[in-house]
Amino acid sequence: MGERLETKAEPADAVVIGGGPAGLMAAETLAAQGFSVALYDAMPSPGRKFLLAGKGGLNLTHTEPMERFVERYGAQADRFGPLLAAFGPAELRAWAEELGIETFVGSSGRVFPAGMKAAPLLRAWLRRLKASGIALHVRHRWQGWDETGALAFSTPAGVIKVRASAVVLALGGASWPQLGSDGAWVGRLTERGLTVATLRPANCGFDLDWSPTFAERCAGTRLSTVELSFDGVVRRGELTLTATGIEGGLVYALAAPLRDAIERDGIALPTLDLMPDWSRERIEAALRRPRGSRSFSTFLRKALPLDANAVMVLREILPSTSLGDPVALAAAIKGGTLRLLRPRPLAEAISTAGGLSFDEVDEHLMLRRLPGQFVAGEMLDWEAPTGGYLLTGCFASGRVAGLGAADWLHALRKEAK
Numbered sequence: 381m382g383e384r385l386e387t388k389a390e391p392a393d394a395v396v397i398g399g400g401p402a403g404l405m406a407a408e409t410l411a412a413q414g415f416s417v418a419l420y421d422a423m424p425s426p427g428r429k430f431l432l433a434g435k436g437g438l439n440l441t442h443t444e445p446m447e448r449f450v451e452r453y454g455a456q457a458d459r460f461g462p463l464l465a466a467f468g469p470a471e472l473r474a475w476a477e478e479l480g481i482e483t484f485v486g487s488s489g490r491v492f493p494a495g496m497k498a499a500p501l502l503r504a505w506l507r508r509l510k511a512s513g514i515a516l517h518v519r520h521r522w523q524g525w526d527e528t529g530a531l532a533f534s535t536p537a538g539v540i541k542v543r544a545s546a547v548v549l550a551l552g553g554a555s556w557p558q559l560g561s562d563g564a565w566v567g568r569l570t571e572r573g574l575t576v577a578t579l580r581p582a583n584c585g586f587d588l589d590w591s592p593t594f595a596e597r598c599a600g601t602r603l604s605t606v607e608l609s610f611d612g613v614v615r616r617g618e619l620t621l622t623a624t625g626i627e628g629g630l631v632y633a634l635a636a637p638l639r640d641a642i643e644r645d646g647i648a649l650p651t652l653d654l655m656p657d658w659s660r661e662r663i664e665a666a667l668r669r670p671r672g673s674r675s676f677s678t679f680l681r682k683a684l685p686l687d688a689n690a691v692m693v694l695r696e697i698l699p700s701t702s703l704g705d706p707v708a709l710a711a712a713i714k715g716g717t718l719r720l721l722r723p724r725p726l727a728e729a730i731s732t733a734g735g736l737s738f739d740e741v742d743e744h745l746m747l748r749r750l751p752g753q754f755v756a757g758e759m760l761d762w763e764a765p766t767g768g769y770l771l772t773g774c775f776a777s778g779r780v781a782g783l784g785a786a787d788w789l790h791a792l793r794k795e796a797k
Contacts, residue, residue, distance in 0.1 A: 392418035392515065394785055395531060395544035397522050399426025400561070401771060402757025402778035403550030404505060409782025410546075411512040415789055418544070419514055420533060421560065422521040427502045428559040429552065433730075433771075438498040440476065440483060441469040441491045441768035452769045454636065456762040459738050460773060467779040472772055479504040490768055522551065524568035545792055546752050546785040550778060553732025553758035554579045563732075565759065573749065575737040581729035582763040583635050583770070585620075585627025586648070586720040594696050599623035601689045603654065606630070609715070610650035611637050619652075621689060625720065632730065632766050639723045639733075648720040652697075653713075654690045660714045667706035676703055684713070731770050733763040744784025745777060752788055756781035 392415075396407040399421030407419045419426070442449060446468065453460040473483050473491060481501045482494040493501055510516070523532040523539070530541040552561025566576050590598070603619045608630050617630035631638075634650065641648040655663060666683045674682070677691050694709070697716045702708040726732065736759050740747055745760075747753045756777040764770050 391542055392416040392544055393789055394418075394546040394548065395420065395542060396548045396550060397421075397531070398548075398550035398552060398757065399423070399516070399518075400550060400552055400757060400774065401427075401430055402552075402774040402781070403548065404509065405775050405778030406548040406550060406754070406756055406782035406785065407514050408505075408509055408512065409779055410548075410786050410789075411509070411514050413783075413786035413790075415546075415786060417514045418517060418542070419509075420517045420520040420522065420542075422519070423560040424518050426506070426516065426518070427498075429556055429561060430502060431498050432556070432559060433498065435498070437496045438493055438501065439490050439766065439768045439771070440493065441472050441772045443469060443485050443489045443491060449769070449772075452764050452767075453762060453773065454764070456738065460762065460776070462743065463776040463780050464772070466783070467776045469768070469772060472775055475775075476501060479508065488767075522549075522565070522568075524565075524571070546754070546788050548754045548756060548778075548781050548785055549759060550755070550757045550781070551759055553735060554726050555581065555729040555732050557727055561732075561758065569736060574740050574747070577734040577737060577761045579726060579732050579734040580639065581635075581723045581726045582639075582733040583632040583730035583766050584639070584726075584728065585622060585625055585631060585724040586635075586638060586642075587625040587722050587724065588696075588719060589624065589721060590621075590696060594692055595623040598689050598692050602628070603687075603690055603693070605656065607653040607656040608634060608650055609653070610634050610648065611641070613637070616656060621693075625724075626718070627724070629766060635723070635765075636733065636763060638720055642720060642722060649717050650720065651715040652693070652718055653715055654686060654693070655684065655713055658684075658714075660710050663713055664706050664710035667709055686713075730766060731763060732758050733761075735759050735761040737761050742784075744787065745781040746784050746788065752785075754781040754785050754788075 394410045394415050394417050396403050396419045407417045410417045450457050450461050476483055483491050485491055520533040520535050523534055526532050530543050533540050551565045554563030563579050570576050598621045601621050606619055607614055607616045615630055615633045618628055619626055619630045620628035638648040671679045680686055680691050694712055698712045736755055741755055745754050757774045764773055
């Protein structure tokens with residue numbers, strides 16, 4: 381692939397790299413401040429992961445109190461407090477409604493667009509960005525900086541080099557790489573001496589290595605209204621059984637401590653309550669009824685409101701010698717131990733943990749070692765559970781990075797006068 385240079389050395393005041401929510405928000409913020417913006421994305425169209433994330437219902441944000449909302453960002457809660465104060469759930473809902481997308485609050489406090497889908501919101505957003513004069517360049521994959529500090533992009537026509545007075549990097553993490561976020565930026569930042577924490581799966585499933593029989597019969601099925609507990613935290617919801625383990629919103633809520641335990645100890649041992657609305661004593665009493673000639677599975681389903689999948693789980697986690705013991709069986713129903721061996725691969729995860737250290741950026745998300753270069757979204761070292769927190773974090777960081785880049789450009793213009 382040959383090399384050609386941009387015909388204009390300064391195609392725009394600011395360059396934004398990455399067409400996900402963080403990058404699009406940064407570009408919109410810069411344009412609103414009166415600057416010309418060029419946005420570059422590696423894929424044929426922007427927002428691909430955003431679209432897929434909203435395929436089953438776009439969860440934009442959450443309505444819980446801000447102090448609780450901020451806690452969802454775990455170790456980086458203190459960092460996200462100021463970001464969310466500038467652009468939090470209320471501002472995100474108002475922004476969507478300015479695009480003509482009404483939102484509503486679900487029974488769990490989650491916020492969705494009225495049509496539930498991401499596509500109408502993204503289409504309206506891109507129309508507004510185009511109307512604001514933002515130049516969108518697709519199929520432009522960032523290759524880093526050259527020796528002069530210019531931005532290099534590989535394109536179908538060859539390699540181009542671009543300069544701008546301010547740059548926002550919003551290249552995402554490394555989950556769902558087929559949609560554009562492949563983590564290739566890690567090496568380019570570490571080459572510049574920047575500290576990047578290892579990228580790891582977040583909001584992911586886990587492997588238990590079920591038996592072949594269980595995998596064949598139960599993969600793709602669900603356990604409804606169960607509780608998963610780990611490290612003193614209990615979550616209730618629905619759990620999906622896979623050929624290799626477990627996944628779903630209930631698992632994602634505990635994914636970070638489960639993953640960290642596996643990294644530290646080689647295994648994580650959460651407990652599963654298959655009947656959270658029944659006491660152990662009530663279950664044990666039901667199991668002491670005469671079994672007669674009925675098979676174990678038939679007796680269990682008659683004695684208790686357990687479906688066939690729950691019975692199969694019990695067979696997996698209990699030795700066969702304990703299945704006829706009402707005490708052991710009741711204990712397993714109320715708190716059977718799952719032996720999680722490893723998280724699913726990063727490419728399958730919903731989001732990414734790890735990334736650029738917050739110590740490398742200032743309060744405006746500008747790189748301390750590379751003035752005029754800003755970072756937003758999943759490139760930064762943070763994670764949050766599903767439920768609207770991930771998207772809100774990306775929008776908020778994109779907004780702050782865009783404002784920071786605009787302030788930088790205003791200062792340059794003032795100096796030039």
